[in-house]
Amino acid sequence: MFNLFNNSNIFGLIEVLINFINSIFFALLLVALSFALIFSPPDYLQGDSVRIMYVHVPAAWIGLASFTCISILSILNFLFKIKNFSLMTKSIAPIGLVFTCIAIVTGSIWGQPTWGTFWAWDARITSMVILAIFYLSFIAIHKFVSEESKAIKISSIVAIVGLVNVPIIKYSVEWWSTLHQPASIKITGTSSIHSSMLMPLLLMFFVLILYCALIFLMKYKTEIIRIKKKNLKRL
Amino acid sequence: MIYNFILMNGYGIFVWSSFIITFLVCGIFYYKTRKSLKKYEKEFAKEIEALSIEQKKTVLENSKVASKVLSSFNKSI
Numbered sequence: 001m002f003n004l005f006n007n008s009n010i011f012g013l014i015e016v017l018i019n020f021i022n023s024i025f026f027a028l029l030l031v032a033l034s035f036a037l038i039f040s041p042p043d044y045l046q047g048d049s050v051r052i053m054y055v056h057v058p059a060a061w062i063g064l065a066s067f068t069c070i071s072i073l074s075i076l077n078f079l080f081k082i083k084n085f086s087l088m089t090k091s092i093a094p095i096g097l098v099f100t101c102i103a104i105v106t107g108s109i110w111g112q113p114t115w116g117t118f119w120a121w122d123a124r125i126t127s128m129v130i131l132a133i134f135y136l137s138f139i140a141i142h143k144f145v146s147e148e149s150k151a152i153k154i155s156s157i158v159a160i161v162g163l164v165n166v167p168i169i170k171y172s173v174e175w176w177s178t179l180h181q182p183a184s185i186k187i188t189g190t191s192s193i194h195s196s197m198l199m200p201l202l203l204m205f206f207v208l209i210l211y212c213a214l215i216f217l218m219k220y221k222t223e224i225i226r227i228k229k230k231n232l233k234r235l
Numbered sequence: 236m237i238y239n240f241i242l243m244n245g246y247g248i249f250v251w252s253s254f255i256i257t258f259l260v261c262g263i264f265y266y267k268t269r270k271s272l273k274k275y276e277k278e279f280a281k282e283i284e285a286l287s288i289e290q291k292k293t294v295l296e297n298s299k300v301a302s303k304v305l306s307s308f309n310k311s312i
Contacts, residue, residue, distance in 0.1 A: 008299040015303070037254070038240070048243035051250045055257040098264055106253040113249050211261060218268045225275045228300050232282055 007084070007224045014217050014224075021214045025207070032207040035200035043197075050197070052110040057185075058205040060103035060128070062212055064166060066096030067131060070138065071163035074156035086152045087227075089159065090142055091219035095212050097135035104128055115179050123172035124180035127165060134162035280308035 036054035043050035070089045077085040107125065108118045119125070138155050145151035168175075173182045184193040191198065243250050283294060283305050295302045 011300045011303060033254075037250075042244070047246055049246040049249055051243070051246075052253045055253055059257065094264075098260060102257050102260060105256055109249050109253050109256075113246055211265075215265065215268050218272050222268075222272045222275050224300060225272075225279050225304060228298060228304075229275065229279045229282060232279075232294065232301075 007227070010084075011221070011224060014221050018214060018217050018221075021210055021217075025210055025214065028203075028210065029207050032200065032203040036204055040200040041196055046114055049110065049113040052106055053197075054200055054204045056103055056106040056110055057201060058208045059099045059106060061205060062208060063096055063100035063103050063128070063131060064169060066092050066099065066212075067134065067159070067162060068166055070096065071159045071166075074159040077152070078156060078160075086156075087220060087223045089138075089155070091216050091223055093135055093138050093142075094219070095215050097132065097139065099208075099212070100128060100132045100135060104132065111179075120179050122179045123176040124169065124178055127169040127172050130165055131162070131169060134158060134165065138162075276304050276308060280305050 032054075036051060040051070040054075042048045070092050073085045073089045073092075076082065077089070104125070107128075111120070112118050137158050141155040141158065142151050145154060172178060173180050185191045185198070185201075193201070241247055241251075279301070283291060283301055286294060295305065
């Protein structure tokens with residue numbers, strides 16, 4: 001089974017996937033943007049400012065999902081010692097950081113017309129800032145710890161400790177009284193968002209996921225080449 | 236109509252700045268990631284090219300990654 005994670009086997013697949021995503025990405029992005037900016041209706045309370053949701057919510061979901069992936073892969077790496085998992089976490093972390101920052105910045109912009117302020121030390125916002133700090137620490141460890149095995153070990157501990165913050169972010173709006181509204185979309189149970197807004201939101205999410213996949217594949221490919229380059233004399 | 240679309244009932248500045256920031260950051264991130272990938276591919280291919288014929292043959296036989304990087308680099312020049 002672990003032969004599936006062999007770099008040589010993965011490398012060819014990565015190239016095919018990058019070309020496939022590149023070929024469909026811009027068409028899908030145009031469709032998603034048309035729905036988000038033109039076809040979706042304004043909110044009865046928030047008016048057109050609700051359109052910020054189409055970048056803010058997917059960015060926050062990606063930020064959270066990326067960190068969960070990093071934590072799970074770090075746990076698996078601890079258990080099974082598969083080197084590719086650490087390459088994957090290293091490739092995912094910058095994507096997660098970028099999207100967490102996008103979620104914080106767009107959320108702050110959205111805060112001005114809805115709450116009357118760009119910033120509040122609200123439980124959801126603060127826990128998202130903490131998530132960004134965890135991402136920064138993870139990336140900084142890989143950048144500044146020269147011994148690779150040590151860097152992997154320390155960054156894995158950071159990722160596993162940081163996993164505690166994920167449910168805090170998710171349930172912060174229920175556990176504390178916050179300015180941030182509770183979730184409108186529920187995996188189990190009925191969502192309180194109308195389909196005319198849900199559809200563009202899911203479309204934008206899908207497009208941004210494709211973008212993340214593209215970046216991840218390019219970063220992962222870079223990591224594979226970096227390792228092969230380092231071991232060239234041994235080949 | 237276009238004027239209304241840009242203004243978005245007074246929320247245009249918030250909506251457009253959110254979208255522009257998001258896609259600008261994504262564009263820069265894509266550009267930097269691609270640039271770094273191309274740099275590594277180029278350096279790796281050059282290192283393979285610099286090997287002796289015998290070493291190069293062994294490397295290309297043993298590593299699919301090396302042969303793929305070298306062939307795509309040769310195509311691009």
